[in-house]
Every structure is written in structure tokens, then in C-alpha cells.
Amino acid sequence: xxxxxxxxxxxxxxxxxLASSSGFVxxxxxxxxxxVARELWRLLVTGRVLADVWVSLLRVLAGFALAxxxxxxxxxxxxxxxxxxxSLEFLVDFLRSIxxxxxxxxxxxxxxxGDEAKVAIGAFAAGLVISINAMYGVAQGSRTRRMAARxxxxxxxxxxxxxxxxxxxxxxxxxxxxGLSTCVVLxxxxxxxxxxxxxxxxxxxxxxxxxxxxxxxxxxxxxGVFGYALxxxxxxxxxxxxxxxxx
Amino acid sequence: MCPDRAPDPQPAAxxxxxxxxxxxxxxxxxxxxxxxxxxxxxxxxRGEFVTLFGPNGCGKSTILKVLAGLEPLDAGEVLVSGxxxxxxxxxxxxxxxxxxxxxxxxxxxxxxxxxxxxxxxRRESRRRAKEFCEELGLRLNLDAYPYQLSGxxxxxxxxxxxxVYRPAVLLLDEPFSALDFQTNALMEDLLLGIWRKLETxxxxxxxxxxxxxxxxxxxxxxxRAPARVARELVVTLxxxxxxxxxxxxxxxxxxxxxxxxFRREAAL
Numbered sequence: 001x002x003x004x005x006x007x008x009x010x011x012x013x014x015x016x017x018l019a020s021s022s023g024f025v026x027x028x029x030x031x032x033x034x035x036v037a038r039e040l041w042r043l044l045v046t047g048r049v050l051a052d053v054w055v056s057l058l059r060v061l062a063g064f065a066l067a068x069x070x071x072x073x074x075x076x077x078x079x080x081x082x083x084x085x086x087s088l089e090f091l092v093d094f095l096r097s098i099x100x101x102x103x104x105x106x107x108x109x110x111x112x113x114g115d116e117a118k119v120a121i122g123a124f125a126a127g128l129v130i131s132i133n134a135m136y137g138v139a140q141g142s143r144t145r146r147m148a149a150r151x152x153x154x155x156x157x158x159x160x161x162x163x164x165x166x167x168x169x170x171x172x173x174x175x176x177x178x179g180l181s182t183c184v185v186l187x188x189x190x191x192x193x194x195x196x197x198x199x200x201x202x203x204x205x206x207x208x209x210x211x212x213x214x215x216x217x218x219x220x221x222x223x224g225v226f227g228y229a230l231x232x233x234x235x236x237x238x239x240x241x242x243x244x245x246x247x
Numbered sequence: 248m249c250p251d252r253a254p255d256p257q258p259a260a261x262x263x264x265x266x267x268x269x270x271x272x273x274x275x276x277x278x279x280x281x282x283x284x285x286x287x288x289x290x291x292x293r294g295e296f297v298t299l300f301g302p303n304g305c306g307k308s309t310i311l312k313v314l315a316g317l318e319p320l321d322a323g324e325v326l327v328s329g330x331x332x333x334x335x336x337x338x339x340x341x342x343x344x345x346x347x348x349x350x351x352x353x354x355x356x357x358x359x360x361x362x363x364x365x366x367x368x369r370r371e372s373r374r375r376a377k378e379f380c381e382e383l384g385l386r387l388n389l390d391a392y393p394y395q396l397s398g399x400x401x402x403x404x405x406x407x408x409x410x411v412y413r414p415a416v417l418l419l420d421e422p423f424s425a426l427d428f429q430t431n432a433l434m435e436d437l438l439l440g441i442w443r444k445l446e447t448x449x450x451x452x453x454x455x456x457x458x459x460x461x462x463x464x465x466x467x468x469x470x471r472a473p474a475r476v477a478r479e480l481v482v483t484l485x486x487x488x489x490x491x492x493x494x495x496x497x498x499x500x501x502x503x504x505x506x507x508x509f510r511r512e513a514a515l
Contacts, residue, residue, distance in 0.1 A: 151339035244350035
């Protein structure tokens, strides 16, 4: 890794420190970075916040798994069949245009305020992203490769499974990566506003209500780390599994 | 009662009579079509190497696709190994190797794929694919993925993949046009070697007149679209061909003849 990668974050830290030590902003609302770091460390060693990370992780993974299980087959079917695509494309595009957070009240009505609602919202929004990308994967697969398989007399079903599907895989993985990020956003947001007992979103919101400002900052940073780590996992899985993509 | 018919001792591998083929234009809504091929006749004897040469966009690729059964024909008759289009097994090599190879399979697994698709087990397919690549004299890392190979090596794999199931006919659509000059010469000689070894009938579309003459026993010169045969040029170059033949008087004379036909038939 090059040395330059620390410049940006360092600049932000310096600006933050200056802002809070110059008295330019209220120290109560913008505590200095070191105080936040100390609080973050305390939260981590006491293990209190780890339970929240765990709960959020389970919700995200559950929502993501459901989204993938439903979204991939639907998207593949849309890409493979003109009729399926024509019947569903508008619906998917329309639902995708509604911000997932706008559906929180609806999901409360449908699923209550427990884990189910939070998982369902994440799954719903991520599923749309995943299905659209899977559709593009099939629709934009190489025509030449399909023709090549035809000249080799590969039967239709085998052609789909062994040529069209792997050809769509890079797009499917793009969808999975974007879907995972979407799922993180919606799970965290719904943890804030949807009667939770635990979870990173819940912790952020609660510490703000209680004016535990340093804890709030710590949890926001931790949520950033959480999302970043999940994305890194997705990226490295993508690179390993669809290693031929874009090369 | 079937009428007695003496089997043709040496039936031509490819017979095309009066082929016509058009494409719908403007989305095909108003039934308008553009004619790509009109009244084309073509014969390739068994084991013959035929090249098709003509102006850009004259419908050369269309002819190959009809022969392979990838495109339906509008009129005329097409027989490949005595069967209608799509009936006989053919090998097909596309211009764009990057788009035609299976990027997710290693070189060896690409060559093994047609065998697997025919129901041969994976291990046996790989073994036979490997043997076949050795037989063709391909010197490259068969465990590499296509993106790890050079353009020429990728097209070699595509050729091996198109031949591994031993089709009687091999069709190639400008297969070397994306490769550099030196690799072209290498690939030409490799293909000639393969052709001599396997005795496959080859139809090779080229937009390089030197290449068309160098490879062929017969060069078919096509008119601008809609394509017809302008002239057939039988190539009689003595002995084993090496790249040096491209400089000989006989070669240059053939080239002159071809270009004259080309000037007449391709001029707009």
C-alpha cells in the first residue's frame, strides 16, 4: 500500500482536532478525536458494543441471503426470457425508485417491529439491486460465446447452465456487492427507528438521545468500519470467484 | 421401395446453390430487408481449403453462418457433408477470440468443453483434449486462463476447440485479423499444418488478399453486397508452402489477377 493513503484521513483528523480545540464549534457536540478514540476503546474492551455489531451482522447477512436467494433466480429468468422481463421490468424499476427507507412504515405494518421487519427491509431493497444486475448479466452475455456453443451442438439446457450462467456471473457479483451495501444501509437505518433493543443503528440513535456524544461518534465510526469490512470481503470474494471479469 | 442410387464416391463437402439471404432492417417492422447474399454458388471438395475474399460488409460472414446453421437461409440449397444447414457437425472459429472463448475455463477446459457437452466424462474429455492439443503441436500452457494467454495463443485454443470433436468441415471468420503481422504468419502456417494433418475441409473468410491466396487451394472472390461469386481462382503454387512464397512471381501474378477482379467488383 502506498504512503499516500494516510494523507486524506490524516487531514480529516487534523481538521477535526482543530475544530474542537479552537473553540470554533461547541466541544460538547464535537469532542476531540482522542476523546472519541478513548471511548471507542472502552466500548470495545468492555465488549458492550460487540453484541451490537453481532446483532447487526446477523440481520445484514440474513437480509442479504434472502435477497440473493430470491433476486438471482428472478433476475436470471428476466434476462433469459423476454416475456418474464416484459412482465417484471417496470415493476422492479418502479420499486427500485422508492427509497427503501420510505417503506419502513409499510414494513412495520406487515412485519411488526422485531428482527423480521429489519431483515425484510434489507432483503427487499437488496433483492431489487441483485435481480436487476443478474438480468443485465444474462442479457449482456456474449452473443459470440452462445453462437460458439451452438456450433458445438451443446444442448439448450446445458448451454444455459454452462455458458449463459457463467457469462452472467461477473454482473451477478456486482449486484451482490451493491446489494450487500444496500442491505447494510437499510438494516442500520431500521435499527434506528424501528424499536430495537440492540444493533449499531440502535446504539447510535440511543446515545444521541442520551447525549452520550462520544459514544455516538464511536458507534458511527464503528458502523463505518463494519460497512467497509463487509464490502472488502465482498470485493475479495468477487476477485477470487469471477477472476476473469474485466480481463 | 427405395430407388437404387450409387453412393457418390467423393461427394463434395460443401455445396451451395443459388443461396439468398437477407436481413430485416429498421427493426423489421415494415418488412423491409437488406439483401446480404444473392444467388451464390459455391462448392468445396472434401479436404479442400477454400478462402472467401471480398469487400468489407459484402456478406462473407453471413455465408459462414448459414453454412453453420446459425442463420436460416431465404432461398437456395445448402449441403454440408450431404446434410442441410445445421445438420452436419462443423467447427467454427470466430474473429473475436476474447468473446468466443469461455473466459471462466482454462485453455484445456475450453478444448474439452465440446467433448463434455457430448456426454464424455470430465476426466476423459480433458485427457482427450490434452492429447489433441499435443497432436496439433500447440505449445502453450494449457492450465492458463484465456486472459493469461496472448491473442495468438487464444485463437489457437479456439481452433483446437472447434476441431476436437473432429468435424468434417472447419469454418473460420477472419480469425487472425485482430493479430499482428508476425503472429498472422505464424498462425497461417499452424493452420496449414493442422489442415494437412486432419484433412478437414476448410472455408476461411479473409480480408487480406495475401492471406487468402497463401492459405487456399481455391480463392473465391466475392462481389460487393449482395454477395455473389465474382470469380474463383485456383491456386497452384508448387510444393510445400512457406511464407517465402508470398514473394515469388507466381504468387504476385495471382495477386494481380485477384486484385483486378476486386477493383472491378468492389468499386462502388
